Amino acid sequence: MRMSRMFFGWMLSAACAAGLSQAQTVAGVPHLHKQGNATQLVVDGKPFLVLSGELSNNAATALEPMEPIWPKLVASNLNTVLVGVSWAQFEPEEGKFNYTLVDGVIAKARENHLHLVFLWFGCWKNGTSSYPPYWVKKDYVRFPRIQIGAGKTVSISGPVELLSTLSDATRDADAAAFAALMRHIKEVDGAQHTVLMMQVENEVGVLRDSRDRSPAANRAFAGPVPAELMSYLEAHKDNLIPEFREVWAANGFKKAGTWEEVFGPGKPASLEIPIQTFVSILGPLEHENSWQHLHWPSDEIFMAWNYARFLEKVVQAGKAEYNIPMYVNAWLQQPNHAWPGTYPSGGPLPQVHDVWRAGAPDIDILAPDLYLEYFDNLCARFSRNGNPLFIPETSTNPANVIMAVGKYNTIGFSPFGIDGNRPIPPDLATVYGLLNQLSPMILAHQGTDSITAVRLNQGDPPKQVKLGNYTLTLTYTGRSAHVPPQAKGQVVASPDPSPSAANPEPPLEAAAILISTGPDEYYFVGGGMRIDFTPNSPGPQNVGLGDVQLGNFVDGKWKVTRQIAGDDDAQGEILILRPFTILRVTVYRFP
Ligand code: DGJ
Numbered sequence: 001m002r003m004s005r006m007f008f009g010w011m012l013s014a015a016c017a018a019g020l021s022q023a024q025t026v027a028g029v030p031h032l033h034k035q036g037n038a039t040q041l042v043v044d045g046k047p048f049l050v051l052s053g054e055l056s057n058n059a060a061t062a063l064e065p066m067e068p069i070w071p072k073l074v075a076s077n078l079n080t081v082l083v084g085v086s087w088a089q090f091e092p093e094e095g096k097f098n099y100t101l102v103d104g105v106i107a108k109a110r111e112n113h114l115h116l117v118f119l120w121f122g123c124w125k126n127g128t129s130s131y132p133p134y135w136v137k138k139d140y141v142r143f144p145r146i147q148i149g150a151g152k153t154v155s156i157s158g159p160v161e162l163l164s165t166l167s168d169a170t171r172d173a174d175a176a177a178f179a180a181l182m183r184h185i186k187e188v189d190g191a192q193h194t195v196l197m198m199q200v201e202n203e204v205g206v207l208r209d210s211r212d213r214s215p216a217a218n219r220a221f222a223g224p225v226p227a228e229l230m231s232y233l234e235a236h237k238d239n240l241i242p243e244f245r246e247v248w249a250a251n252g253f254k255k256a257g258t259w260e261e262v263f264g265p266g267k268p269a270s271l272e273i274p275i276q277t278f279v280s281i282l283g284p285l286e287h288e289n290s291w292q293h294l295h296w297p298s299d300e301i302f303m304a305w306n307y308a309r310f311l312e313k314v315v316q317a318g319k320a321e322y323n324i325p326m327y328v329n330a331w332l333q334q335p336n337h338a339w340p341g342t343y344p345s346g347g348p349l350p351q352v353h354d355v356w357r358a359g360a361p362d363i364d365i366l367a368p369d370l371y372l373e374y375f376d377n378l379c380a381r382f383s384r385n386g387n388p389l390f391i392p393e394t395s396t397n398p399a400n401v402i403m404a405v406g407k408y409n410t411i412g413f414s415p416f417g418i419d420g421n422r423p424i425p426p427d428l429a430t431v432y433g434l435l436n437q438l439s440p441m442i443l444a445h446q447g448t449d450s451i452t453a454v455r456l457n458q459g460d461p462p463k464q465v466k467l468g469n470y471t472l473t474l475t476y477t478g479r480s481a482h483v484p485p486q487a488k489g490q491v492v493a494s495p496d497p498s499p500s501a502a503n504p505e506p507p508l509e510a511a512a513i514l515i516s517t518g519p520d521e522y523y524f525v526g527g528g529m530r531i532d533f534t535p536n537s538p539g540p541q542n543v544g545l546g547d548v549q550l551g552n553f554v555d556g557k558w559k560v561t562r563q564i565a566g567d568d569d570a571q572g573e574i575l576i577l578r579p580f581t582i583l584r585v586t587v588y589r590f591p
Contacts, residue, residue: 075429148206248262327392398509521587
């Protein structure tokens, strides 16, 4: 075993020296690939769009109760499932690994033609440490906990059961277990590629105080900012995330010093924010940008560095065994949660992405758990500086997957709790089905200017987008749009009624992916809007609808299910994309 690992290591270095990543040298192994400004997941040599859902945390801690779940996932058109692996179950005794659950989940996924992303619930899950094995939990000398100040960020009583990042023993134990997991996955799946990616830990960060105040942490905090971080910042000075750069700029772009000298003050240990203040600020959501700056910056930056360094070692240990894409996920700062500690301080939030990049270059993706209503804004914030977008947790809004795929080039979308508390609703299942069919075309266009997506809510003014040779005007029509027979010159829309006792359904959130596939040809997927064309070049300015086809892709081939004309498009004058459908449309120009 030792020899073969050494040989593998040698092959890896040789490949890297030749400018190839390990993944590229091993046929078909999942890896990331850049296409234009998009980053895609490539599996078995082809780009793959992850249309997924995440199981609730403990759903796969036994195989039998999962039996009725698998067919439901398939019926909802998922192609991938995100499944937690608990360190406690995987390594119940130090050095003894139990592969039963991992193997069982892989077997069931294959049986159901599903892919997997495993979530390594190691040292941390939602800030705290509830998934490490008993032998770790009870040994708080070998595996030290963080300490929080006398004055906490939020004075909820009780200790914080949270392993400290400042312990090599903890890091090495986590890394050894993760390496064993990756070694096993390679053995059982290195050829078949059911497992696409790994999430490493879950929503890390310090809760209830802005940083770890254990003696080891205090010593590190009083010492200099590590040279590796300083030189990364110097090298990337002009491209740093703006809200992070502001912090460094405010302290004169110092090239060395303690954390507080370089990044500004941390929270005084004794300063306590009373729970009443905390609760009273949980008022209505403020504007989406109003809370996005760092409070007590050196505390959050210090913690981001320490989590990143710790996880870099864990990821390196895993990738040395089997190199597939790996990501970490962020518990996002809620509007009005200004202080680090009310959200996990040091987690991979956008304001500290540069610190994570510097500290953990082997982590491929910094991912948002995106439940906030400012969905598009956060997709954009998580796409800065080339960070690939992957959304491991979210809600089930179909408009969001349409936007994430069509506009923000996401690698995947994955509502949380799909086995039970938040199953995939029919509209999302339909949209997943359509995106699955269209994914080869979507993926071929991602990263270019021939694809985009638009979202419209009831009451929004029409939106215009320039795409291919035409400017498209998108007007909200909603769920119940119809085309009156004599519609010439009218804007036709019968927007959804407001919710009432008779009609409890909220108005549809309209969304569509728009793809320009030729000089006069488009595919649209989604629904709830009218689409009008204006030429964006000289020549005849009137546009007629040529072929308008409703259809599906079957085995990659377009199959028309209805040719649209006459009453269905106001005698050729009005095009409506009904929820949720795929339309192929050709247009022509006339004087
Ligand atoms: C976010 C966490 O990452 C999940 O594991 C789960 O705890 C959900 N919150 C619960 O809403």
